[in-house]
Amino acid sequence: MSTKNIEDFYDGHSSIDVMLSEKNLYQDQIALRKLTQRIIYVSALTQEGHIPSSLSVLDIIYYFYKYVYSLSASKSLKSNFILSKGHASLGLYAVLEYLNLLDGLNLDDFCKRGSRLGGHPDKNKLKEVKVSTGSLGHGLPIAIGIAAANKFEKKAIKTITLIGDGECNEGSIWESAMIASKFELKNLVCIVDNNKSSDRAIKITNFSERFQAFGWKTLQINGHDPFSILSALNYKHDENCPLFIEALTTKGYGVFEMENNPEWHHKSPDMNTISTFTITR
Amino acid sequence: MRKIFSNYMKQVLQSDSKNILFLGDIGVGSFLKEVEDESIHVYNMGIAEQAMVSVAAGFSLAGFNPTIHTISNFMINRAFEQIKIDFCYQGLKGNLVSVGGSFDYANLGTTHHCPEDILLLSSMPTIELFIPGNSSELLSQLKYAQNNDKLSYFRLSSFEHEQNLNLKPGEIINIRKGTMAEILAIGPMLDFALKACEGLDVTLNYCNSLNPIDLKHFTDYSIRKPLIIIEPYLEGSSHYSLSSQGVVLNYPIFSFGFSKNFYTQYGSFLDALTYFKLDSGNLRKRIQEAVNG
Numbered sequence: 001m002s003t004k005n006i007e008d009f010y011d012g013h014s015s016i017d018v019m020l021s022e023k024n025l026y027q028d029q030i031a032l033r034k035l036t037q038r039i040i041y042v043s044a045l046t047q048e049g050h051i052p053s054s055l056s057v058l059d060i061i062y063y064f065y066k067y068v069y070s071l072s073a074s075k076s077l078k079s080n081f082i083l084s085k086g087h088a089s090l091g092l093y094a095v096l097e098y099l100n101l102l103d104g105l106n107l108d109d110f111c112k113r114g115s116r117l118g119g120h121p122d123k124n125k126l127k128e129v130k131v132s133t134g135s136l137g138h139g140l141p142i143a144i145g146i147a148a149a150n151k152f153e154k155k156a157i158k159t160i161t162l163i164g165d166g167e168c169n170e171g172s173i174w175e176s177a178m179i180a181s182k183f184e185l186k187n188l189v190c191i192v193d194n195n196k197s198s199d200r201a202i203k204i205t206n207f208s209e210r211f212q213a214f215g216w217k218t219l220q221i222n223g224h225d226p227f228s229i230l231s232a233l234n235y236k237h238d239e240n241c242p243l244f245i246e247a248l249t250t251k252g253y254g255v256f257e258m259e260n261n262p263e264w265h266h267k268s269p270d271m272n273t274i275s276t277f278t279i280t281r
Numbered sequence: 282m283r284k285i286f287s288n289y290m291k292q293v294l295q296s297d298s299k300n301i302l303f304l305g306d307i308g309v310g311s312f313l314k315e316v317e318d319e320s321i322h323v324y325n326m327g328i329a330e331q332a333m334v335s336v337a338a339g340f341s342l343a344g345f346n347p348t349i350h351t352i353s354n355f356m357i358n359r360a361f362e363q364i365k366i367d368f369c370y371q372g373l374k375g376n377l378v379s380v381g382g383s384f385d386y387a388n389l390g391t392t393h394h395c396p397e398d399i400l401l402l403s404s405m406p407t408i409e410l411f412i413p414g415n416s417s418e419l420l421s422q423l424k425y426a427q428n429n430d431k432l433s434y435f436r437l438s439s440f441e442h443e444q445n446l447n448l449k450p451g452e453i454i455n456i457r458k459g460t461m462a463e464i465l466a467i468g469p470m471l472d473f474a475l476k477a478c479e480g481l482d483v484t485l486n487y488c489n490s491l492n493p494i495d496l497k498h499f500t501d502y503s504i505r506k507p508l509i510i511i512e513p514y515l516e517g518s519s520h521y522s523l524s525s526q527g528v529v530l531n532y533p534i535f536s537f538g539f540s541k542n543f544y545t546q547y548g549s550f551l552d553a554l555t556y557f558k559l560d561s562g563n564l565r566k567r568i569q570e571a572v573n574g
Contacts, residue, residue, distance in 0.1 A: 124371065132370060135366055138367055142335050142338050143339060144332075144339060148340065150343060171331065179333075
């Protein structure tokens with residue numbers, strides 16, 4: 001199986017055109033800019049959070065919840081989403097808050113004592129969180145179990161999990177890659193947020209070839225382009241195997257000072273400096 | 282005990298499609314037909330223990346009742362984080378069925394030893410711990426707990442006692458009465474304890490689970506006499522488990538289990554027992570020393 005770039009199969013899918021009308025595109029860009037500012041603000045307020053990791057997945061999470069999750073709830077094909085790279089929690093919470101899916105909670109309470117919004121998403125605390133993540137390498141295998149259970153019970157539910165490229169240093173990711181093939185899980189999608197975090201540890205290249213070798217169908221997309229994201233999330237393949245999407249992203253995307261700057265991995269800005277950041281969205 | 286387990290699992294797998302069994306490349310020979318049968322759920326996951334536990338947790342999240350079966354060192358030590366976070370923290374139900382606890386695999390060397398399984402699992406707040414003394418007790422425990430709403434650990438042993446006792450879940454049963462000390466034998470250690478106590482003026486009680494367990498038994502204690510726990514795993518594990526469940530043991534406690542040393546001999550489980558002074562002869566001496574102060 002060859003890796004497909006999204007442009008190879010995107011044929012002007014009509015529903016995506018409808019979703020991403022000029023008006024929606026403009027509004028979504030405004031929303032994403034606000035969400036970027038929101039993430040920076042909350043991190044500065046609470047002195048917690050992984051900003052760049054949250055920003056590299058913000059587009060994927062936003063477009064999933066706005067156009068796939070919300071629509072699928074009323075249709076025959078539902079979707080589960082598991083943020084395996086749980087430290088991008090600010091990205092998840094910000095989107096859920098914006099779309100009124102955060103149980104009415106205020107993100108300003110992030111990581112405060114008594115808050116339900118912690119540094120990593122917690123299934124025991126939030127209705128929209130299906131799996132407690134934070135320790136890397138857990139979300140994907142749990143997603144496999146959920147997808148396999150749904151397959152056995154013939155439930156039309158797609159399970160989508162978002163992992164990080166750095167997370168792929170965990171052995172359990174590769175165990176999972178084998179197992180997903182074993183179960184022939186056409187209803188499982190694994191997106192890797194390839195923001196090159198692994199470069200500083202055990203560098204991983206050729207993601208798509210690696211997952212192909214494990215029997216997955218693979219796609220490669222621009223992880224910040226709405227058409228690419230939505231086309232990939234709506235992609236239907238014929239093969240009886242799981243789908244792997246390599247999303248090429250920029251760590252810290254949308255904030256000039258943070259893009260690809262490791263200094264900001266787990267650093268929070270001072271509140272009196274947040275207006276000085278250059279938001280490039 | 283492995284045969285009882287496999288026979289029981291075949292029945293429950295056939296009777297309820299929500300039951301699913303994951304094998305860590307252990308016991309596969311007992312399920313050859315089932316592994317090929319697409320109508321029931323038995324999967325050999327090889328030695329991908331960490332992912333196996335997480336996948337099982339995913340099934341539990343989706344409403345299934347997963348059972349995981351492999352060698353205790355690889356399930357408990359290697360995949361402990363998955364047990365802790367994916368099952369225990371998320372409050373998911375399932376069953377962990379181990380073989381090779383302590384030194385059942387003495388011949389295979391230290392890499393296959395696991396005396397610390399009970400201590401590790403006792404550190405989790407929500408897990409049931411079953412240490413059956415023989416096949417009949419195992420069957421009773423499986424029927425009780427294999428399909429409840431909890432995570433349950435069943436510690437299969439290569440050695441069984443020969444007593445025919447009919448314990449209720451969590452019961453501490455009295456075997457004989459005495460005045461100088463209480464011996465609490467756990468699981469497969471019963472026959473060793475019985476022989477060690479012959480002619481001694483001690484009470485001998487028996488239990489085969491640490492959770493559930495009759496906690497009231499310990500608060501009903503009115504006489505300050507030593508409690509001697511004879512346990513088939515790391516010494517102190519039972520004491521820790523009881524303490525962590527709120528039992529205040531305010532009388533002298535002796536834990537006769539495997540000491541905290543790597544065991545570098547080969548041979549049988551019985552050889553290991555002797556090495557760690559848990560055979561009947563050594564137990565008798567140690568009991569007498571404990572009683573005589």
